[in-house]
Amino acid sequence: MNLSEFIRLAWESISGNKMRSLLTMLGIIIGVASVIIMIGISAGTEAAIEEQITGLGSNLVFVTRNFSRGGPAAFRQGGGLVYEDASAIADNVNGVVAVIVEQPSTETVKAGNVVLDGVAIRGSTADFPSVRDIEIDNGRYFTEREVDRTQKVAVLGSSLAQELFGEATPIGQTVTVDNIKLTVIGVFEERGLVSGTDFDAQLYTPITVVFQKFTPSQFARFRGDRVRAIIVEVEGPDVLDSTIQQIELLLARRHDVTLDAADFSVTTQQDIIQTQEATTAAFRSLLAWVAGVSLIVGGIGIMNIMLVTVTERTREIGIRQAIGAAPDDIRWQFLTEAVVLSLAGGAIGVLVGVGGSMLFGALSDMRTVVVTSSIILAFTSAAVVGIFFGFYPANRASQLDPIEALRHE
Amino acid sequence: MAVIEIIDLSRIYGKGEISVRALDGVNLSIERGEFVAVMGPSGSGKSTLMNIVGCLDRPTEGRYILDSVEVSEMSRAQLATIRNEQIGFIFQSYNLFNKATALKNVMAPMLYDRSRKRSNEEKEARAREVLISVGLEDRMEHEPTELSGGQQQRVAIARALVNDPAIILADEPTGNLDSRSGEEIMELMHELHQGGRTIVMVTHDASIAEHTERTIFLRDGRIERITKGGTVQETKEVASESV
Numbered sequence: 001m002n003l004s005e006f007i008r009l010a011w012e013s014i015s016g017n018k019m020r021s022l023l024t025m026l027g028i029i030i031g032v033a034s035v036i037i038m039i040g041i042s043a044g045t046e047a048a049i050e051e052q053i054t055g056l057g058s059n060l061v062f063v064t065r066n067f068s069r070g071g072p073a074a075f076r077q078g079g080g081l082v083y084e085d086a087s088a089i090a091d092n093v094n095g096v097v098a099v100i101v102e103q104p105s106t107e108t109v110k111a112g113n114v115v116l117d118g119v120a121i122r123g124s125t126a127d128f129p130s131v132r133d134i135e136i137d138n139g140r141y142f143t144e145r146e147v148d149r150t151q152k153v154a155v156l157g158s159s160l161a162q163e164l165f166g167e168a169t170p171i172g173q174t175v176t177v178d179n180i181k182l183t184v185i186g187v188f189e190e191r192g193l194v195s196g197t198d199f200d201a202q203l204y205t206p207i208t209v210v211f212q213k214f215t216p217s218q219f220a221r222f223r224g225d226r227v228r229a230i231i232v233e234v235e236g237p238d239v240l241d242s243t244i245q246q247i248e249l250l251l252a253r254r255h256d257v258t259l260d261a262a263d264f265s266v267t268t269q270q271d272i273i274q275t276q277e278a279t280t281a282a283f284r285s286l287l288a289w290v291a292g293v294s295l296i297v298g299g300i301g302i303m304n305i306m307l308v309t310v311t312e313r314t315r316e317i318g319i320r321q322a323i324g325a326a327p328d329d330i331r332w333q334f335l336t337e338a339v340v341l342s343l344a345g346g347a348i349g350v351l352v353g354v355g356g357s358m359l360f361g362a363l364s365d366m367r368t369v370v371v372t373s374s375i376i377l378a379f380t381s382a383a384v385v386g387i388f389f390g391f392y393p394a395n396r397a398s399q400l401d402p403i404e405a406l407r408h409e
Numbered sequence: 410m411a412v413i414e415i416i417d418l419s420r421i422y423g424k425g426e427i428s429v430r431a432l433d434g435v436n437l438s439i440e441r442g443e444f445v446a447v448m449g450p451s452g453s454g455k456s457t458l459m460n461i462v463g464c465l466d467r468p469t470e471g472r473y474i475l476d477s478v479e480v481s482e483m484s485r486a487q488l489a490t491i492r493n494e495q496i497g498f499i500f501q502s503y504n505l506f507n508k509a510t511a512l513k514n515v516m517a518p519m520l521y522d523r524s525r526k527r528s529n530e531e532k533e534a535r536a537r538e539v540l541i542s543v544g545l546e547d548r549m550e551h552e553p554t555e556l557s558g559g560q561q562q563r564v565a566i567a568r569a570l571v572n573d574p575a576i577i578l579a580d581e582p583t584g585n586l587d588s589r590s591g592e593e594i595m596e597l598m599h600e601l602h603q604g605g606r607t608i609v610m611v612t613h614d615a616s617i618a619e620h621t622e623r624t625i626f627l628r629d630g631r632i633e634r635i636t637k638g639g640t641v642q643e644t645k646e647v648a649s650e651s652v
Contacts (some may be wrong), residue, residue, distance in 0.1 A: 005520055014507060161461040317503045322465065323568065324493020324521035402465045406504070 003336075013309070014344070025345030032357055032378040038287035040357035040375035042280055044367035049276045052193075053269050057133040058098075059237060059310025061244055062272075063089075063230040063251070065267040081264055082224030083207070084301035085251060086125070089232055093246040098127040102229045103207050105214040110176040111164040119160065120202045121177065129188075131233045134199065137360065139186030142206050150208040152179025152384035154182035158190040159200040175386045177203065180213045182338040212337055216261025240268060292381075297347065299385035306338050306393035317397055317407025331398035338390020341384060346382030350375050411465075411474075412575055412607050414461060414547070418471030418481075419630075420457050433630035434499040439576075439609065446618035447611045449627035455611055456580075458627065462609060463496055463578045464488045476575045480508040493521045497569025501581035502562045505553040512536055512549040512566045513650065518572050532611055539567040544599060559590030566597060579610040583617060616617040 014021045065080035090099040103123040120160045126144040129136060142153050149246055156176055161170045161184075170184045182205060191199040209224040234243045244266050252259050310317070317330055326334075354370050361368035415437040422429045432454045439445055445538060449455045460466035465481055468489075473481045474512045479629050480491055498504075504507055506515050515536040519527060527535070540549050543563040562582060569577055580596070583591035595617065610621065626633040 012508065030622050223513050315504075316506065319506065320517075320521075321489065322463070322504070323491060323518040324572075326489035326521070329484065329489070330522055403460050406465075406500075 002197045004270055006332050006336040007340060008024045010340040014341055020305065021341060021344075022154075024301055024341060025298075026091075027221035027301040028295065028342050028345030028382050029298075029349040030351055031295030031298040031385075032346050032382050034379070035288070035291040035352025035356075036350065036374050037356045037360060037368070038291045038378075039284070039358070039371050040353075041366055042284035042287060042369040043369040043371045043374075045283075045360065046277055046280050048367045049370055050273050051281070053272050053276070055133065057231075058129050058269075059234050059240065060131065060269055061232040061234060061240070061247065062267045062269075063232065063247060063264055064228065064267070065226075066331045066333045068409065071146040079350055081227050081228055081230055081251075084212070084224045085254060088231065088250060088254060089247055092279075093232070093243060093245045095246075097233040097235055098131050099228050099233075100125045100127045100131045100231050101207050102128075102231065103210045103215065103227045104224075105210050106177040108163065108204060110159075111170075111173065114164050116163060118176075120198075121210060121214060122202050123206050123207035123214070124204060125207055128204065131231055134191055135189045137189040138169070139184070141186055145210055147206040150180045150212055151206060152180060152209060153206065154298070155186040155188060155196075156184060156205040157188050157200040157202045158203075159198070160203060161187045175203070177205070178214060180209070182209070196289055204375060234348075243339050244268070252280055254361035260340060278350045295378075295381050295385055299342070299383075299389035302338055302342055302345075302386060303389035303393060304340075306334060306390055307396070309337070310334060310393050310397040314405045314408035315399060318402055318408060321346065321400070322406060327398040330400075331394045334394035334397045335387065338387035342382045342390070343384030345377070346379045349382065349387060350379060353378065356368065410441055411438040412441040412443075412476055413437065413572045414472075414474040414608070415462075415650070416472045416474075418461065418468045418473060420454075420461060420466070421469040422597065430630050432461070435630075435632055437625065439459070439633065441607055442602075442605050443623065444598075444608045444621045445610070446620055446621040446624040447609065447627065448613070448615070449623055452629075453627040454630040456628045459578060459580060459609070459611055462576075463498060464491045465486040489521070490523060492519060494524065494572055495575040497566075497572070497577045499562070499565050499569050499577065499579040499582045503553070503558075503565045503585070505561055505564055505568075506551050510550050510552055511540060511545060511556070511567075512587040514564055515540055515555070515567045515571050518568060522572060524531075536571060537569070539571050540564070541568045542570075552592075557590065558586050560591055562586065562590070563597065566594075566601075570601070573625050576609060579608060581612055581613075583614070584612065591617075 012338060018262055020220050063081060063085070086099045086101045089189050090096060101124065105121040106118055107121050109119040123148050126142060128134075129141050138157070139155070140156055142151065146153055152175070156164065156175075157172055162171065164175060165173060171186055173184045188199070188204070207227070214403075231245065232247065234240055248259055248262070252262055255263055257263055258322055305347065317325075320330060320333075354375070355369065357368040360366065417434055418432060418435045419430060420432040420542075432592055435458065447458065455522065457466070461468055463523075464475070465488075467483075468481050469637065472479060475491065478491070478494055480488065483491065492498075505649050506517065509517070512533070513563070516532050519532045519535065528615050537549065540546065544562050545560060545567065548556060548560055548564075553564065582596050582598070586594060598608060598610070599620065610617075612618050624636045626635070
């Protein structure tokens, strides 16, 4: 007997008992669909994170001050990153396209009658839009000259502009930030939430304004203005490692520390993505286990029904044995039936899973990605489950005594 | 030449003191082309004998040689092949697949045929040929539930013949039929016999046994007596001519 005959027999039996077959397959359908949806959700989350991080410009190296190494003590002694480190990197490190410095603050912002508390202020330098990959929608960004001269200008995020000025054009208007009047010279395009930061709700101003007006420091005069982060855009991924090395050596020398005790740390977007992915990986493996358990439950359902089927069809098995079916023929017949049942369940599960992922992505805030490998994985698991849980009933059928089986009512 | 050779054959169920000798030292030889009836009260061992002759069961002791092949020591898989190629079963309750057409039922033994490599078309042609020979040319696409008892038994006979077996084993083939259908089936059995088939038939009915050449009476697991059947003596000559 060949495989196509076994499949035909299996199909006749399955389609002859549609309701029961569907109920049997339900476990596998749910199992497969949940594998695909779960993997879809976690892959979607990962993709969203990766997009957020790379969405902030590409080929970036983040230099941040390191509290855990230098600690507050080092900070008091005047350690950490300073503004001048940025120009030192720009002047001395090869492969650098641009360097920007960022220094945040939080202030109350007023424009006309509108007063907003707790607005994020981002002090930065002239290359910010190009490095961070954000474009000006209206007006312009401030220049290097304006940064050097501590010009009191501001560029608004799109939603902040909307809140402060409504439909009126903000360009040329004045905003008051902690009693400092800034002239609005530009508005950014909408950027949305990136890595948990709402770039649209921020106010951008020359970093020198932030140093002088919002975060003045008594050490600044002799140690330089302390900054939260220096962001370096490098020429490409291939020079990333050498650039990082140069930056580390340069800063260690400037700060008079060894690399092991550095008061700064250098990370890339890849490092950040990996850190984030480590979090989602735990989440994903949990989901995969849950989905795997439901597949096993589905398999037990198949075994249960196959045992019932074998008992019900004992007479048929007896007849088949009488006309020449060997134990192997009987075993293959019922194993094929179990596998066809679980593969049919798997196929329906794939449709439900893909449809469910899309629906879930459309209806909720979470992003989902249908991963091709998850379909293959789920489908293969369904087949394995069918073989594993189908074997015992099929083997039992093959071991039936023909005389007993023929006598069975 | 003997197609069935049974030597000192015993079948013992259970072990030790509670063991039962269903067959106890049976010796029997059946010639090719013979039509033999097996009779006996229930518990006489005729079912056990039929199961062993049909290769559904193995003897505990003794030898069974079918068509010059010793089958008493064969594995289950080997016995399945023997059943498929050498034995055609006809049951009292027909034992057809109820969800398959007459044609599919008759094709079923060919699915398990490992030695002859026939295409699906050849298998179907063979099944049609046999169904026509039992007079069911216009019932091939019907399922058993749409057929009369006599017609169902004809399908079963066609299925028994399809692989061209060495022996036909009929277990009360007319037991579930009214007398008219029963007669028709017996006529068909005669035709098969005249065509040279070896037929072994279990029956309770002495008048049915009279159709055969020999009747073997079993009692308590032993052959009690063997009688020559009366009415078929002429047929034997016809049969031997046709062989």
